[in-house]
Amino acid sequence: MSPSKTPSTIPEESETGVEGGRRRATINDIARLAGVSKKTVSRVINQSPFVRDETRERIEAVIAEWGYAPDPQARGLAFRRSFLIGMIYDNPNPQYVVNMQLGLLDGMRGSGFELVVHPCNRASPTFLTDIRAFVERQKLFGVVLPPSVSEDERVAKLLNEIGCAYIRIASVELDKPEHMIVGQDRMGGAQAARHIVELGHKRIAFISGPETFRSSHERRGGFEDGLAEAGLSLSPNDIVQGAYTFESGVACGDELLSRSPRPTAIFCGNDEMAAGVLQSARKAGLSVPQDLTVVGFDDFQIAQAVWPPLTTIHTPTREIGRIAVEKLIGDERREPRDVTKMEPNLVIRQSSGPVPA
Amino acid sequence: MSPSKTPSTIPEESETGVEGGRRRATINDIARLAGVSKKTVSRVINQSPFVRDETRERIEAVIAEWGYAPDPQARGLAFRRSFLIGMIYDNPNPQYVVNMQLGLLDGMRGSGFELVVHPCNRASPTFLTDIRAFVERQKLFGVVLPPSVSEDERVAKLLNEIGCAYIRIASVELDKPEHMIVGQDRMGGAQAARHIVELGHKRIAFISGPETFRSSHERRGGFEDGLAEAGLSLSPNDIVQGAYTFESGVACGDELLSRSPRPTAIFCGNDEMAAGVLQSARKAGLSVPQDLTVVGFDDFQIAQAVWPPLTTIHTPTREIGRIAVEKLIGDERREPRDVTKMEPNLVIRQSSGPVPA
DNA sequence: CTGAAAGCGCTTACAG
DNA sequence: CTGAAAGCGCTTACAG
Structure with missing residues (x-):
């Protein structure tokens, strides 16, 4: 097909070079087999437009035949x-x-x-x-x-x-x-608020994630936005600070559910804390959702593993x-x-x- | 300290070379600064014993001073x-x-x-x-x-x-x-069996993981070993096949708990399935551990997130x-x-x- | 559109 | 104990 300066074989190849072959092909092998310089092979690898179509096709055929893939370390170097x-x-x-x-x-x-x-x-x-x-x-x-x-x-x-x-x-x-x-956690917070509002709840609490997570603020902000659409709002008293952990959910749930009157709906900054609230409600002898609505955020595995399965905000x-x-x-x-x-x-x-x- | 063939500086270094320096030191820089060949620096990097102590120390000092670390790509190549x-x-x-x-x-x-x-x-x-x-x-x-x-x-x-x-x-x-x-999952299975036996249980069931996991067999085998120590054994009927998932735990729990007489203890191949059994027991109106003992395996997060927290086999x-x-x-x-x-x-x-x- | 030379930052023989 | 040369498998200038 074209002259090659050295024999058209890869040294040491005892088998196909692809299956069970001893040595992987290098850019030099491909260049030799295709009858071009390694620089031209490099151009094909790097999708340079400055290669004649015919040349490119020939090189690509050899590359495919030998299952050649450039060495990431050499390329990286x-x-x-x-x-x-x-x-x-x-x-x-x-x-x-x-x-x-x-x-x-x-x-x-x-x-x-x-x-x-x-x-x-x-x-x-x-x-x-x-x-x-x-x-x-x-x-x-x-x-x-x-x-x-x-x-x-x-x-x-x-x-x-x-x-x-x-x-x-x-x-x-x-x-x-x-x-x-x-x-866009803010949007998710608003979705949670609208759902809770539509169910008719008025005494609503929020368990926040840690201050150090931006999402804590966004989820709360969005939740307040959603409540505001219905003319509702959260007083400072309705917001309890959690830590995005199951344990903190239990603790915050314990506090909120001991109040009188207690909230009928709790929106939690994530599923872990919502699972904690579920456990807290059980301890308090409350049924979910009959006595209490709990909504989480994230839709991770735990949301479906707890009982009852959590209404939550799915994040992709x-x-x-x-x-x-x-x-x-x-x-x-x-x-x-x-x-x-x-x-x-x-x-x-x-x-x-x-x-x- | 020793002669160096070229000036003892790294070209382009405008600052310290460590903080905010433009260029990282290479083996050549270190060799030049230490007044040795790059091969000797290479020996130090690779902990060759064939370097005089004095030479090694000098090179190590330069390396430390410049915060030199060999390039993994070049080394790898x-x-x-x-x-x-x-x-x-x-x-x-x-x-x-x-x-x-x-x-x-x-x-x-x-x-x-x-x-x-x-x-x-x-x-x-x-x-x-x-x-x-x-x-x-x-x-x-x-x-x-x-x-x-x-x-x-x-x-x-x-x-x-x-x-x-x-x-x-x-x-x-x-x-x-x-x-x-x-x-050594087998050992863990035996530990679970001994615990259940010590609690006085006789009607004992096992929910297995999928056949395709070796651990399923080992955990079951170890469990049977442990039961045998107390003269107990599992009949084929006492073994139900799960899939290491929460859902399969629910399904297997449903089946076992509908039997009469039903088991008083269920050992599960992993925590996920044990969590499923907990949910199944709740649906059946059974209290854990009063009516039913459930033991898991793995001690992952879920073991502590469910109610009641799971007795389980911790794997490191x-x-x-x-x-x-x-x-x-x-x-x-x-x-x-x-x-x-x-x-x-x-x-x-x-x-x-x-x-x- | 294509190629020969030099180089990326290391190491492996091979000498001494 | 130490070093000069060649090479790992690629790419970047630089020519043509």
């Missing part, structure tokens, strides 16, 4: 950037972490990128140093930051300084559009992860990189019902 | 092996996955290795091809296989063929000692992860690489109690 994407997170919820990882992997499937996970601790004295060492040493292509580390301005500043691409996943827009995926965590990666590795020329917004939605199960007569 | 460790898994439990990841990261802290996660699906037609491509392309240093993918002999065979180091985490020894970490997932990595990257000369065994242990909470009068 030359590019001065690896093909690794870091997930840096401090979210304590296993379900969230796993869903997010699956979403990120969805987004990089077939791209040649790999996911490197990096839990962190914002309270650690080496917090920023650790992240910097991780990113610089691995020459990460980019990082994805879920809440609450996504809300830390120091991290964003650091990443900008060292020139590392990043996506922040948060409940509000806290950075330039190209860096943001917004979960996995989809958010996929879109985050696509935004990170995506084709810059494809579209203006505006902020990406995701919508939560209400899932009605059995923990919510009409206000008791 | 030369070594023909990356510094990435893969976790290949198909375990459906988020808590297990996260705990295992944390354990693996514990084991690699400070080592320069990074963790690349790779969920897989044993039912996929490209299952083995995917794993092969992942391992070969990334030139993985090694992989850790938790259950149930750890139980797949095809994967072990593939890894052996392509010469990739691996550790299998399983409930029994299914490979050479150097490849195994054994969870995170520790197992740490030890798996240590075994993988550990110093070969340190010790004979025998099989590593981990012990589960009984955690008594409120779902178990004396047999009803």
Whole structure:
């Protein structure tokens, strides 16, 4: 087909080179077999437009035949950037972490990128140093930051300084559009409020997440927005501070349910706390939803594992992860990189019902 | 201190090179600054004994001063092996996955290795091809296989063929000692049996995990061992097949509790199913532990989130992860690489109690 | 549209 | 105990 300077075989190949072959093909092998220079093969790999169609097709055929895939380490060394994407997170919820990882992997499937996970601790004295060492040493292509580390301005500043691409996943827009995926927790809070209002409740309480999570404020704010639409509002007394944990849900539930008159509906900042309230209600001898309506947020596994199954606000965590990666590795020329917004939605199960007569 | 052939500075360094420095030091910089060849620096990095103490100290001082860390990509390219460790898994439990990841990261802290996660699906037609491509392309240093993918002999065979180091985490020894970490689920099953027997139960049932998980068999076998110690045994009728899911726990609970006479104690293959049985008991109007004793396995988060909190068998997932990595990257000369065994242990909470009068 | 040279930051033989 | 040369598998200038 075309002259090749050396024999058209790969040294040491005893079998097919694909199945059970001893040595993987390199760019040199492909170049030789296709009768071109390695630079031209490189152009094909990197989708350069400056290759004649005929040449490209010939090279692509050889690549396919040999099952060649460029070595990410060599490519990374030359590019001065690896093909690794870091997930840096401090979210304590296993379900969230796993869903997010699956979403990120969805987004990089077939791209040649790999996911490197990096839990962190914002309270650690080496917090920023650790992240910097991780990113610089691995020459990460980019990082994805879920809440609450996504809300830390120091991290964003650091990443900008060292020139590392990043996506922040948060409940509000806290950075330039190209860096943001917004979960719109506020909208979810309003959905919960409308549902509770429609059921006729008036004595309504809210269990908030920790102050340090932006989502705590958004979910509360949205809830108040939704109540306001019906002319209702939350007094400071109606808001109790939890910690997004099951135990804190129990404690907050205990406090709210001991009041007189007690609330007929409680909206919780997440499912864990809602599950805690369910347990608190049981201890108090109250039936859900007959005596008390409980609404959660997130729609993680626990929402369906408790009894009764929780009415909650579903957040599309996995989809958010996929879109985050696509935004990170995506084709810059494809579209203006505006902020990406995701919508939560209400899932009605059995923990919510009409206000008791 | 010693002659250096070129000026003792790093080009382009405008600041300290550590904080806010523009360029990271390379092996060449260190060699020049220490007045040695890069090969000698390489010897220090790789802990070669053939370096004079004085030389080593001088080089180490320069390395520390500049905060130099070798580039993993360049090192990997030369070594023909990356510094990435893969976790290949198909375990459906988020808590297990996260705990295992944390354990693996514990084991690699400070080592320069990074963790690349790779969920897989044993039912996929490209299952083995995917794993092969992942391992070969990334030139993985090694992989850790938790259950149930750890139980797949095809994967072990593939890894052996392509010469990739691996550790299998399983409930029994299914490979050479150097490849195994054994969870000893059998022992845990026996612990559950002894606890139930001590409480005086005679009508005892077992809800098994899926046939495809080795742990299902081990947990049952251990449970039967423990019962046998007290002269008790399980008839085929006392064993119901679940699927390690909450829903399957509900279904199996429904079946067992509709029998007459019904069992007074149910041992479940994992916590998820035990939580399902709790829900089933509630539907049937039974109190736990007054009317029914329920015992789980794993001691994941859900064990404490349900009501009553579950008596269960704690498995040290995170520790197992740490030890798996240590075994993988550990110093070969340190010790004979025998099989590593981990012990589960009984955690008594409120779902178990004396047999009803 | 294509290629020869130099380089990314390390290590492996091979000498001494 | 130490070093100069060659190479790992790619890409970036620079030519043509």
